[in-house]
Amino acid sequence: xxxxxxxxxxxxxxxxxxxxxxxxxxxxxxxxxxxxxxxxxxxxxxxxxxxxxxxxxxxxxxxxxxxxxxxxxxxxxxxxxxxxxxxxxxxxxxxxxxxxxxxxxxxxxxxxxxxxxxxxxxxxxxxxxxxxxxxxxxxxxxxxxxx
Numbered sequence: 001x002x003x004x005x006x007x008x009x010x011x012x013x014x015x016x017x018x019x020x021x022x023x024x025x026x027x028x029x030x031x032x033x034x035x036x037x038x039x040x041x042x043x044x045x046x047x048x049x050x051x052x053x054x055x056x057x058x059x060x061x062x063x064x065x066x067x068x069x070x071x072x073x074x075x076x077x078x079x080x081x082x083x084x085x086x087x088x089x090x091x092x093x094x095x096x097x098x099x100x101x102x103x104x105x106x107x108x109x110x111x112x113x114x115x116x117x118x119x120x121x122x123x124x125x126x127x128x129x130x131x132x133x134x135x136x137x138x139x140x141x142x143x144x145x146x147x
Contacts (some may be wrong), residue, residue, distance in 0.1 A: 003049040003089060004033055010088075021078060025085035027057055050090060050131040057086045058134075094132050096141070102128055103141045115146055 014022040031057035036044055037062050044052070053123050060083045087093075094102075103125055106112075112121050121142050129138065 001126070002044075003053075004030070006089065009023070021081045022085045025082040028082070029053060029086065029089065032056060032070065047130065053086055053089045054131065057083055057085075057090070060086065068136055091131050096137070099129065099133050099137060100141050101127075103138070103145055107142075112146060115143070118142055118146055121146070 003129060007026050010025045011023060012017075014026060029052075032055075033044065033049070036048065038050055060079045064079035064083070065072070066078040067079065079132070103121070106121055106124050106128070108118065109118075110124065112118075122139065125138055125142065126135065
């Protein structure tokens with residue numbers, strides 16, 4: 001079953017349960033999918049769908065962080081609630097240790113020795129872990145291992 005069908009089923013459930021946070025999150029996914037389909041090639045691959053949902057999650061997390069910094073917890077909480085709903089549609093995320101293992105293996109296989117090789121390592125690791133790890137986390141682990 002494709003992402004769009006899953007979203008539509010979840011929307012029906014959220015409407016019946018009168019869950020406004022879930023409904024708002026699901027409508028955001030639906031809108032992003034429709035926009036991507038109409039502006040792109042038409043059909044989206046599963047990787048495209050995962051990337052799209054990751055983008056929505058990142059936007060919500062960034063907004064929540066900004067709201068928290070400004071002391072607006074009342075605005076940050078709904079954003080984080082939407083993140084929880086959106087993350088249901090992402091593949092299972094890897095742990096810090098699992099990401100570090102992949103990073104160390106990649107550094108060893110490429111022979112990277114310093115920060116000058118960070119771009120090469122980041123590209124390979126990001127491709128290998130697409131959809132299963134956050135870019136910020138990968139970047140921090142790569143920096144830590146290259147220094």
